[in-house]
Amino acid sequence: MSSDAFQFRSRMRSFTDRLVTALAILATLIVIAPLVAIFVYLLYMGTSSLNLDFFIKTPVPVGETGGGMANAILGSGILLGVASVIGVPIGIGAGIFLAEFGRGGKLALAIRFTADVLNGVPSIVMGLAAYALIVAPKIPFLPFTGHFSAFSGGVALGFMMIPTVCRTTEEMLLMVPHAVREAALGLGVPNWRSVLSITVKTASPGIITGCMLAFARVAGETAPLIFTVLGNQFWSTNLNQPIAALPLQIYVYAMSPYDDWHRLAWAGSLVLIVLIVLAVSLVRYVTSRGVLKGAS
Amino acid sequence: MNAKVPDIHISQAQFQPEPDSTSGQALAEIAPAEPSAVRKYLLSLGSSANTDRAFAWLMLLCGLSIFAIVALIAFELVVRSQLSLHKFGLGFFYQVFTDPDTHMQTFWDPVNSYFGARPFIYGTLVSSFLALLMAIPLAVGLAIFLTEMCPKALRGPLAFITELLAAIPSVIYGLWAVFVLVPLLREHVNPLLIKTLGWTGFFDDTNPTGLGYLSAGVILAIMILPIISSLTREVMTAVPHSQREAVLALGATRWEMIRMGVLRNARIGIVGAIILGLGRALGETMAVAMVIGATPEIHRSLLANGSSMATVIANEYAEAISDIHLSALTEIGLALFVVTIIVNALAQVLIWAVTRGTPAQTR
């Protein structure tokens, strides 16, 4: 009898094993399904709505057909430019501090932890902060304050880039072999020069990757823009004025009751996603190739 | 004593002559009177100690700015929500008002300056909970498949696909949800739920739009899946190989190996990954705003319209009608900020507890 019981249990065990395998595969399929659905739908709706006008014209009033999102694309570019000017240097600087100066110290640990926490702060809260910091108060003699402006949205996006840029910079710098640093110091190169011209330069493909990742992440952010840059139906390149942004425009059009606008929303989404997928693929290509190829 | 030494195979002839006073003359002949141009240049350089110090301080400043940003956000949110904090106190988070004219209960009525955050807290919790309920088994299943079962050739592409899922902007998820997911739920899923589970009270037939807590929960689940899954994968990979082999050596099946060798060792980190996913779900704005229905009400039915903390800010902030309205919305933002900071800090601690000691990876 014990043999029977043993056989039964053994069969049960292998059955469970197979069941779990099946469930895991099922889970994988369920995860992939929405992605495929989103992409197929996006491609279908996007390509059928996309035309040259989309890239060269500004929105037209309700009722008229046609028009495009040229101003929103330009606006997004400007916003991301402002964001990068703020987020990239501070993020890289903080990463350099963590990897080169703060190594193992309590301060570095605290900064790293805070960066990870900042990374998790909801984007809408970032928007609130930018509003409270720049849009609401009218500070005498300070430009950009006291009203909705492109600058305030750029600041919000820039702050959001910092943690990602900082943490990838740190990780990439830590991958640079210690021997390379020693070689530079041994030549009597000052530390600052050694860090910038040797360590950072060696890790630069990885650091650029981190910046692209941060860039891709904030490129599609909408929530922090709603009450900072506000949106704009017309051409604007003025940092001091409300400006259009691609994700914001998509949101406005998606929530509108007009079919024409829905089509523009799909086209805008397709453009946005193509840009982001390109960035992410590039990142993946660079990282899989080995960031420090040949570096020891 | 001398006799032992020549063991090493070096003949006398190989030795270099010793330098001493006699070679001094030869040295003087070779030595040039002038140092070379390069040497002169290098000797003229300073120590650049000041530049080094300035550089180190600058980098430190960049690092400290991360503290400054978090502090600044907290400060601004607290200052801007003073009005509401003073007027409502802690009651803000649970109070209910009765309208004197209609005698109806109300939580949030900007026109008459009634502000209570209860429906938004409820909406955030319900939609996040639904999202976790759906995302956890799928994410862990996917992670198990990718780390333990998947053929090597498939692993890269699948991981890339999940990465892509994480990179899609919230507003595009929202767009897709509005035009594809919500109609799908409205036409096919909701009627089924109402018919089979209507008796529980969680699914009733009063909202024909298809918007609501459930739609928000589903789209949130799709959005937090990649985060939970990739972090789970990270902590599972961090489990040493020896742990797996130890269990396999006892004659365990693959599932038993995963359960006892991997999941048991990685469980703290997986909980961390789930909490991090929760953090994202709590703060997610645009996609939820587009499908939750945007009404400041509380319903038992998951198919009813509601609102969440993040969405009410997105919907009303730009068009707020009074200072107290702005202040109340900011206070909701403050609450969201505090909660997500706590949740994220907790998640980080748990994940670090598991991955500490393994090499850093890019997420």
Add this chain to the structure above:
Amino acid sequence: MGVGIEVINLNAWYGTNHTLQDINLNIPANHATALIGPSGCGKSTFVRCINRMHETNPIARATGIVRIGDLDIYKDAKPVQIRRRVGMVFQRPNPFPTMSIYDNVAAGLKLNGYSNRRSLDEIVERSLKNSALWDEVKDDLKKKSGASLSGGQQQRLCIARALAVDPEVLLMDEPASALDPVSTSKIEDLIFQLKSQYTIVIVTHNMQQAARVAEKTGFFLNGRMVEFDSTHKIFTNPSDKRTEDYITGRFG
């Protein structure tokens, strides 16, 4: 042109670990001096004290007097200034991976702001010739990266890089320990040729190597210098029992 090194009462620590204890010696100019001893005896720490690389580790410190020529390096100068006068070749070849061969050799000058292009070309050529690498790389100086060379070539590149700044002293920390026998013998030949122009201090765990290239040899044990004398004397008639035990292979 090399200068002599005078070391008086040098002590060094890593954290609480007293790695060098009361070292006193005079290293002659324009000759090769070998430092031998079992691993962990402090010989590497010693050379790193001579160009103040020791203190790049935050937990490390050193006391005592080290004079290079007339300069008391712990009193009269800053670390970067010392390191510009004292070249160093490390145990593992460490060319800058993102730089071309040319830029690797010129790095010490370029990174210190020296930008005279014609002069740089000359220096790079001379340094590569002095390190016996010129003929192997002259055709793709700016095309190939330093990391694309073989291990032995990389180490000679590192020597060229150290020579390019025209140092007065050249420190070599087990320069051949990571290389194959052929590359090792090339490096040894090189040391042989260079020592008429530079003061060379070479750390090695290979006694034959010490005997082949150095006029003077110091034996280190447990952070102390047991004996310092002419190489001939150390290997044939050491005065200390511990030196004898070491070179006859009784330990280490």
